[in-house]
Amino acid sequence: MSGRLKFESFRTEVGTPQIRLLGQMEIVDAVGFRVTLQLQCRKVLALLTVAAGRPLTTEQLVRRVWGDDAPLRAAQMVRSHLRVLRGAFGGDALFDRISAGYRIVPERCRVDAWMFRALLAEARQRLPDDAMGAIRAAEAALALWRDTDAMPDVVDVLVLRAEAAYLEELRCQAEETLGQAWLSSGRADLALPRLRSLVELHPERERFWLQLMVAEALSGRLVEAAGGTFRRARHHLVEETGLQSAGLEALQRALLDERAPEQLLALIALSNSAHA
Incomplete structure (x- = not known):
């Protein structure tokens, strides 16, 4: 494996929307401007992001956002949120509408949580033969975190709370991998x-x-x-x-x-x- 990391940082790339879950949820559009969205709209986007390309129907989004307390106009509200998201991210650049529902297109965006997992996997793969490479990968993974919690603004949604807890566990595992790499390196x-x-x-x-x-x-x-x-x-x-x-x-x-x-x-x- 090459000594250069696959993902060296989470830089803003013009033309590539960014979704950041490792901290307060942040959205950056294709030209590098931070997008301000209402809370329910952020929840819909977070659910589609966590699904990682798997389609979610309007009914699934309604149930996951509101549970048993969904308002009568919940389905219409979800469709309205999706229109807002399309506008924020340049039409259909980020989403596909298919017969099974709505899906985010992973190839059309950068998600810090996905990069974090890839870097953690790389750090683990490099141990124990390449301790310094493991250190670089683990440090790059941990540097993506902007806060102590993952997406704390949307974790009242059960699915997102479970995902946040999973990311927190992976964060601890990344710290363990980094510690093991430092010890293996003789430092x-x-x-x-x-x-x-x-x-x-x-x-x-x-x-x-x-x-x-x-x-x-x-x-x-x-x-x-x-x-x-x-x-x-x-x-x-x-x-x-x-x-x-x-x-x-x-x-x-x-x-x-x-x-x-x-x-x-x-x-x-x-x-x-x-x-x-």
């Missing part, structure tokens, strides 16, 4: 500040704790890793939940035995992403 000291922040933000995720312990050990802080950090991790992962964390116990033993770095990394790879 554990550079991973420490980020990992310390991550265990504070996500104390329930076992892999962040394991990565932090390994980063500390490989940075000359073995006593801290196998002592204080281990006890803090055990408090969050075991004592507060009543569950077991075999990966945590195994890693502490490996640290005390002064196992080789590749053995420590293998123990992290075997752990669960989220402690459940």
Whole structure:
């Protein structure tokens, strides 16, 4: 695989509409201007975007936007929103009207969430043989996020709330991939500040704790890793939940035995992403 990333940034490209879900929902038209849309209109667009080219009927859009509380004119309102979207994005440049309903045409737009997934997949593929390439891909993926939550303005729609939660999970997995890549590259000291922040933000995720312990050990802080950090991790992962964390116990033993770095990394790879 080439050393150059497939997606280096999310630059505005004239002629290509952009839909941004990784943060407050944003829409940029084909000439680079941000489009202001009413909330219900944004929900319709978000639903079509999340469907990723699969058609949705007017009835499906009505049900997903309003549920059981749809107004009598809901179908007419959806069609009106679609007309607004066509106008905002240059006629039929972004949407197809087919017998099965309405669909967004993936080839005619740029969606940050789709790019994020592609970059995460690339980072995973590059590990463990190309740690620096994995770092670049994971960092590029995480740089697409503009806020702590995905599309918070439209998550009262059940389908969109589920998609936002899924994107948040993938974001954590991207952080885990980045941490693993930093450790694999032999630059554990550079991973420490980020990992310390991550265990504070996500104390329930076992892999962040394991990565932090390994980063500390490989940075000359073995006593801290196998002592204080281990006890803090055990408090969050075991004592507060009543569950077991075999990966945590195994890693502490490996640290005390002064196992080789590749053995420590293998123990992290075997752990669960989220402690459940």
